[in-house]
Amino acid sequence: MSERSDAPRHVWVDGRLLPSDGAHLSAFDRGFQLGDGIFETLRVRGGRATELVEHVRRLRRSADGLAIELPADVEELLATGIDALVAAEGHDGPDGDVAVRVTVSRGAIVGRGLIPADESTHPTIVIQAWAVVPPPVGHLERGLRLIASSVRRDPENPLATLKTTSRADYVHARLEARAAGADDAVFLTIDGFLSEATTANIFVVRGSELATPSLACAILPGTTRSWILRWGSRVGLVPAEGWLTTRDLAEADEAFLCSSVAGILPVTVFSGAPIGSGRPGPWTMRARRDREAFIRGDADEDDGDEDGGDTDGGEAGGDTSAGRPPR
Ligand SMILES: Cc1ncc(COP(=O)(O)O)c(C=O)c1O
Numbered sequence: 001m002s003e004r005s006d007a008p009r010h011v012w013v014d015g016r017l018l019p020s021d022g023a024h025l026s027a028f029d030r031g032f033q034l035g036d037g038i039f040e041t042l043r044v045r046g047g048r049a050t051e052l053v054e055h056v057r058r059l060r061r062s063a064d065g066l067a068i069e070l071p072a073d074v075e076e077l078l079a080t081g082i083d084a085l086v087a088a089e090g091h092d093g094p095d096g097d098v099a100v101r102v103t104v105s106r107g108a109i110v111g112r113g114l115i116p117a118d119e120s121t122h123p124t125i126v127i128q129a130w131a132v133v134p135p136p137v138g139h140l141e142r143g144l145r146l147i148a149s150s151v152r153r154d155p156e157n158p159l160a161t162l163k164t165t166s167r168a169d170y171v172h173a174r175l176e177a178r179a180a181g182a183d184d185a186v187f188l189t190i191d192g193f194l195s196e197a198t199t200a201n202i203f204v205v206r207g208s209e210l211a212t213p214s215l216a217c218a219i220l221p222g223t224t225r226s227w228i229l230r231w232g233s234r235v236g237l238v239p240a241e242g243w244l245t246t247r248d249l250a251e252a253d254e255a256f257l258c259s260s261v262a263g264i265l266p267v268t269v270f271s272g273a274p275i276g277s278g279r280p281g282p283w284t285m286r287a288r289r290d291r292e293a294f295i296r297g298d299a300d301e302d303d304g305d306e307d308g309g310d311t312d313g314g315e316a317g318g319d320t321s322a323g324r325p326p327r
Contacts (some may be wrong), residue, residue, distance in 0.1 A: 012127035015077070023283065029124055031105025035166030037124075037158065038062035039103040042223075042260050043132065045295045047092040049100070050260065054223045060104065062162040068106050068123055075320070076100060081127045086275070089129050097132040098259040103165060107118055120302045135265060136139025139183065140288075143280045144181075146197070148246060151174035153195045153218035154239035160218035170198045184257070188219055192246040193195065200259040201225040201265070204244065205237070205283045206251035216243040222257040229288060237283065246270070254281025257286075263295070264288035 001162045011020045018024060031037035040055045054077045062071045071077055083092070084102055091098045107121035151169045153160055173185040178200075186202060187195040194213050196202055201222040210232040213219055232239040239314075249255055253276045255267040264287045266280030293299040 006091055006133070008129055008246045010085060010088045010129075012081045013266050014125055015081070016154070017084060024126070025124060027087075027110035028108040029105050029112050030107060030109060030121075031124060031165055032240055035168070036066070036068075037103060037105030037165035038066060038068060038163055039101060039165055040163060041099060041101045044082060044086050044091070044096065044100050044129070046094045046297060047083075047096055048297060049079070050081075050295050051223045051227075052079060052309070055102075055260075058163060058221065058223070059104065062164060063104065065158065065162045066106070066164065068104060070104065070195075071121065071125075078127070081125075082129075085127050085129045089131075091129065091131065093117060099130045099132050101128045101130070101227055102126070105165065107278070132261060135262060139265055140280065143266035143278075144183040145269035145272075146167075146184050146249075147177055147180045147182045147271055148189050149176055149198075152186060152190045153187045154190050155216055155218045157218065161215070161220060163220055173198050182221065186196070186270075187218070188246070192245065193217055194246065195219055196222075197257050198261065200257035200265070202249070203228060203256050203258065204249055205254040205281060206240050206252050208236070208290055209240050210237040211240045211242065211244060213244055217243065222258065222260075224260055224263070227257055227291065227294070228250060228264075228287060235286070235290075238272065250275065252276060254284050256284040258280075258287075263291050293323060312315070 009161060010017050011024060013024045025032060038059060040059050042052065042055045043050045056078060059074070060070060086092050086096065086098055086100070088096070103126045105124045107123050109116050109119065109121050111118060151173050173187065177183060177185040186197050186199050189195050195204060195217050196213065196219040201212060201219060201224065203210060212225060215221055237294045249270050255275050256263045257267060260316050264284060266284045268275055268278050268280060290299065
């Protein structure tokens with residue numbers, strides 16, 4: 001195992017804190033063998049897990065989708081495990097800022113095949129905690145460059161909206177981005193509508209509208225996405241969930257990605273061409289500031305003024321319905 005200098009020193013496995021450099025799992029574990037598992041990643045700031053309830057709810061949904069049986073007390077189990085691990089890693093102080101990954105596999109079954117004769121097992125539950133590394137300066141000052149992945153998403157696929165550990169499609173898309181000199185890739189649906197990026201949901205701002213692919217577009221229902229939709233209403237933008245095209249992205253005033261750990265990141269280039277001014281937009285940077293304040297516990301959900309505050313976004317108005325797909 002190659003070791004990074006920021007590597008965690010402990011890992012929580014099925015209720016036990018273990019040294020991170022030891023052996024932890026069975027070679028028969030279904031997560032390892034088949035990607036037969038689910039996961040969540042959340043941010044723990046100052047010892048406080050952000051939106052734990054929402055993450056556990058989504059974990060349960062993913063578990064239901066794959067018929068993985070979670071312990072009835074999974075929420076308390078995870079809350080206790082996260083606290084213990086974050087404290088053991090020394091990130092429980094006021095400045096602690098950690099990306100916590102919870103991985104659950106169906107467990108270890110010593111048997112071959114997709115559904116072995118003896119299915120009885122109990123899930124393997126692992127928690128890891130990684131110090132949050134601020135995004136590279138370029139990502140905030142210059143913004144991300146996106147391409148469209150060649151991997152298409154099928155909105156009818158029942159797994160498309162679950163957070164399973166089968167991530168080969170996502171790795172492939174990231175490799176495509178890297179090969180193209182881009183920072184990330186956005187998936188399109190089989191009909192060519194925007195879906196999501198490899199580890200984040202996507203938003204575009206056009207005039208006063210804050211638009212994002214709807215839940216029908218083969219996306220993960222992001223916890224940050226939900227927060228941003230509520231934030232948008234509070235700050236005077238008009239949230240819209242629908243079917244967006246690559247043209248909507250290319251012609252937007254601003255675009256950004258959002259996820260629990262990375263927060264809000266500006267997108268300034270799509271397929272080699274600038275989006276809007278080609279610089280991170282004012283609404284994007286305000287969303288980032290407000291979300292970070294919320295995660296720090298400095299602001300309630302209700303905070304935020306109604307008129308767009310110090311940004312100069314939201315002024316444009318105009319006919320934002322032209323040339324858009326059906327909603
Ligand atoms: C594919 C994908 N979409 C969206 C998200 C954003 O979800 P959240 O805001 O809950 O972190 C993630 C987060 O990891 C993701 O992997």
